Amino acid sequence: MTLSQAENGPGLMAANRLQHLQASYLREILAVAGRRNMISFAGGLPAEACFPVSLIRQLSTDQTASELLQYGGSQGLDELLTVLRQRSPMPDNHDVLVTNGAQQGLDLILRAFVNPGDRIAIEAPCYLGALQAFQLAEAEVISVPALGGVSEEYEADRLAVLESLFAQQDIKFFYAIADFHNPTGASYSLKMRHEIVRLCEKYGVFLIEDAPYRELRFVGKSLPMLADLSPARTLLLRSFSKIACPGLRLGCVQADKKFIGQLLKVKQVTDLHTQLPGQALLAGLLSHREFADHLQQLRQEYLQRYMAMSESVQLHLPEWVTLRPVEGGMFIWLELDLSGSRLSGQIDELRVAEQAIEQGVTVVPGSVFYPQKQVSAAFRLNFSHESVANIDLGIRRFSRVLAMLER
Numbered sequence: 341m342t343l344s345q346a347e348n349g350p351g352l353m354a355a356n357r358l359q360h361l362q363a364s365y366l367r368e369i370l371a372v373a374g375r376r377n378m379i380s381f382a383g384g385l386p387a388e389a390c391f392p393v394s395l396i397r398q399l400s401t402d403q404t405a406s407e408l409l410q411y412g413g414s415q416g417l418d419e420l421l422t423v424l425r426q427r428s429p430m431p432d433n434h435d436v437l438v439t440n441g442a443q444q445g446l447d448l449i450l451r452a453f454v455n456p457g458d459r460i461a462i463e464a465p466c467y468l469g470a471l472q473a474f475q476l477a478e479a480e481v482i483s484v485p486a487l488g489g490v491s492e493e494y495e496a497d498r499l500a501v502l503e504s505l506f507a508q509q510d511i512k513f514f515y516a517i518a519d520f521h522n523p524t525g526a527s528y529s530l531k532m533r534h535e536i537v538r539l540c541e542k543y544g545v546f547l548i549e550d551a552p553y554r555e556l557r558f559v560g561k562s563l564p565m566l567a568d569l570s571p572a573r574t575l576l577l578r579s580f581s582k583i584a585c586p587g588l589r590l591g592c593v594q595a596d597k598k599f600i601g602q603l604l605k606v607k608q609v610t611d612l613h614t615q616l617p618g619q620a621l622l623a624g625l626l627s628h629r630e631f632a633d634h635l636q637q638l639r640q641e642y643l644q645r646y647m648a649m650s651e652s653v654q655l656h657l658p659e660w661v662t663l664r665p666v667e668g669g670m671f672i673w674l675e676l677d678l679s680g681s682r683l684s685g686q687i688d689e690l691r692v693a694e695q696a697i698e699q700g701v702t703v704v705p706g707s708v709f710y711p712q713k714q715v716s717a718a719f720r721l722n723f724s725h726e727s728v729a730n731i732d733l734g735i736r737r738f739s740r741v742l743a744m745l746e747r
């Protein structure tokens with residue numbers, strides 16, 4: 341033993357794959373979000389007031405039944421599997437596996453199908469939890485600009501970039517959020533969905549479709565999922581965090597039965613199975629006759645919060661800040677067009693986010709959602725967590741920070 345080991349205790353080196361994992365800036369910002377009087381647009385939290393507490397209380401599920409306290413099957417509790425299969429009719433070749441949230445589903449997919457160095461295509465900006473999961477899996481992440489439609493021209497342009505990536509590189513998976521993207525809030529048009537699936541089929545790319553916000557559509561018509569359009573190639577992640585509550589930590593993977601078979605092997609090794617009392621509770625909740633009303637109320641509430649944020653942004657933020665309208669989900673993406681402002685060059689987004697904290701509001705700088713942390717001149721704001729009154733107050737606080745930039 342060397343002298344320094346004796347002084348510092350034995351060193352334990354983290355595994356190589358951890359070296360790739362970057363600390364989450366979001367975690368730091370969320371730590372301050374809980375401070376008194378802080379208005380938080382930073383997290384991805386659902387509204388606590390909308391948790392289906394009264395329905396949960398009514399449920400007859402006996403959480404102490406001995407079969408719920410015993411070990412269970414790795415695929416999930418039969419009762420919940422039956423509800424899930426009925427709730428969203430799936431293609432004949434598909435089945436489901438219950439997971440501890442969609443996040444575990446993603447981890448299981450990566451562990452089952454991705455070798456270090458395998459290439460995963462993503463849109464940038466990208467959901468941070470997915471970026472981190474790809475880093476941990478030591479995948480090579482290759483990004484294309486966001487695909488979610490603004491105009492047909494924009495879409496055609498972006499699809500050309502995606503096709504050239506698929507043509508030039510051996511891509512194993514494309515990670516897609518078709519409905520209410522995190523962080524941009526954007527959704528794919530119907531044409532974009534068909535085109536993505538066509539390209540994946542043409543170039544032999546598999547799809548991971550992440551759909552935690554899909555049921556939070558408050559305007560417009562629901563469009564088919566990539567999993568509906570390409571059931572043989574798509575592994576679909578569902579989450580119950582946003583439509584029930586995140587503390588339950590429940591989600592599922594839906595995919596071709598042979599893929600589910602592989603995922604099951606990894607699930608067994610990881611944690612044997614997801615806890616049973618929560619699964620029983622979710623089965624009761626999803627099949628409760630009032631659950632559809634709960635979802636409707638949730639969408640109404642989020643629509644109101646979104647409208648409040650959108651109006652407040654139009655009213656209080658400078659005209660060089662653009663909000664792209666969303667049709668659901670929990671986030672908006674504010675883009676700063678500095679050429680239209682009195683500012684020249686770039687802004688320091690991290691500094692702006694810090695100044696926002698000093699003003700009593702948290703926002704997330706767009707750059708954290710890029711694999712290479714490039715400058716983006718954008719901010720993600722969550723509208724689901726704060727009340728309508730706080731939303732207006734928070735945007736006014738943020739406007740003071742942007743006004744300071746112009747001085």
Ligand code: PMP
Pocket residue numbers: 384440441442443444467469517522550552578579580581586590591
């Ligand atoms: N995917 C996306 C796009 C998300 O935004 C989140 C949660 N913020 C997750 C997956 C993880 O969801 P869960 O709580 O089901 O693990």
